[in-house]
Amino acid sequence: MKFIITILIFLLAFNSFGQKNESKIENILMNCLINSYHAQGVDIEIELSKLEKHLIENGDLKSTSGQAFYDFYKKVISSNDIRTTLDYDKFEAIYMLNPNEYYSNDCLRELTKLDSSEVATSKFYLLNQKIQEVSQQGNITPSKISEAILSVLSPSDFEKPYYRASGLLAIAWTSNPETEKTELIEPKTIDYSNFPIIAIKASDKNEIIVNGELVNENKFETELAAFIRKNQSRHLIEFSSDKETSYGFYIKVQNAILEIYSSLRDEKAKEIFNKSYSNLTVDEQKKINEIYPTRIKE
Numbered sequence: 582m583k584f585i586i587t588i589l590i591f592l593l594a595f596n597s598f599g600q601k602n603e604s605k606i607e608n609i610l611m612n613c614l615i616n617s618y619h620a621q622g623v624d625i626e627i628e629l630s631k632l633e634k635h636l637i638e639n640g641d642l643k644s645t646s647g648q649a650f651y652d653f654y655k656k657v658i659s660s661n662d663i664r665t666t667l668d669y670d671k672f673e674a675i676y677m678l679n680p681n682e683y684y685s686n687d688c689l690r691e692l693t694k695l696d697s698s699e700v701a702t703s704k705f706y707l708l709n710q711k712i713q714e715v716s717q718q719g720n721i722t723p724s725k726i727s728e729a730i731l732s733v734l735s736p737s738d739f740e741k742p743y744y745r746a747s748g749l750l751a752i753a754w755t756s757n758p759e760t761e762k763t764e765l766i767e768p769k770t771i772d773y774s775n776f777p778i779i780a781i782k783a784s785d786k787n788e789i790i791v792n793g794e795l796v797n798e799n800k801f802e803t804e805l806a807a808f809i810r811k812n813q814s815r816h817l818i819e820f821s822s823d824k825e826t827s828y829g830f831y832i833k834v835q836n837a838i839l840e841i842y843s844s845l846r847d848e849k850a851k852e853i854f855n856k857s858y859s860n861l862t863v864d865e866q867k868k869i870n871e872i873y874p875t876r877i878k879e
Contacts, residue, residue, distance in 0.1 A: 607743035647739035654727040661724040783834040785825035
């Protein structure tokens with residue numbers, strides 16, 4: 582189960598970002614990962630290199646090649662499990678962050694700035710789609726997740742820093758019987774039944790509909806900001822689109838929602854800490870995020 586949860590956090594967190602330039606996506610995410618660990622005083626590239634060396638010495642990986650990573654997932658398909666075990670203390674630095682802390686909101690917003698004029702055919706996007714399909718079918722197993730991964734990624738893809746890092750981190754988080762951190766990486770179940778809801782739809786006519794009412798861009802932004810500001814952590818955005826809605830318009834509305842969250846967090850940061858959100862410490866940003874968490878149901 583830990584393997585499944587970890588992979589889902591790595592990938593499903595980004596299921597809205599199907600973009601044109603897959604190398605650019607991977608570079609952004611890798612930089613996010615490096616910077617998040619750097620803020621904790623950890624050089625994650627060095628730590629992952631140590632882990633990779635250990636896995637090779639232990640016989641879990643045959644070599645540093647992409648083929649070795651590919652073969653590792655083939656073993657998971659065959660056994661329906663990850664049988665590697667790690668010493669928590671030896672790789673403690675890797676556990677300084679939980680998977681859901683790898684990518685800051687500011688960093689992820691860089692993805693929304695990429696060209697979204699057409700639905701991408703990048704492997705990153707296709708991988709997200711495959712993982713989503715598996716998760717929606719239910720009865721998720723390590724074997725099914727691994728099959729989905731290998732249906733998109735080739736041995737050469739695991740030569741890329743981002744996919745290699747994701748693979749190593751997934752192994753780290755699912756191969757340690759001594760740690761009780763599983764509960765930290767499992768998404769907490771939140772009961773939204775009593776939360777105020779705002780329904781936003783991107784229509785097939787490139788129009789924005791809020792709670793059933795057609796609104797212009799300014800009114801949409803004003804109403805959504807007021808709704809989030811009023812309800813803070815107890816709010817839910819139900820975001821939908823028509824079947825024929827253009828991908829570009831869908832992303833435009835989605836980006837506008839993210840920008841409103843960004844603006845409100847910046848506003849609250851200045852109110853509480855007298856500085857912009859981007860200049861806050863990691864702990865200070867967490868406090869702001871607790872006030873204005875991203876709550877979007879699609």
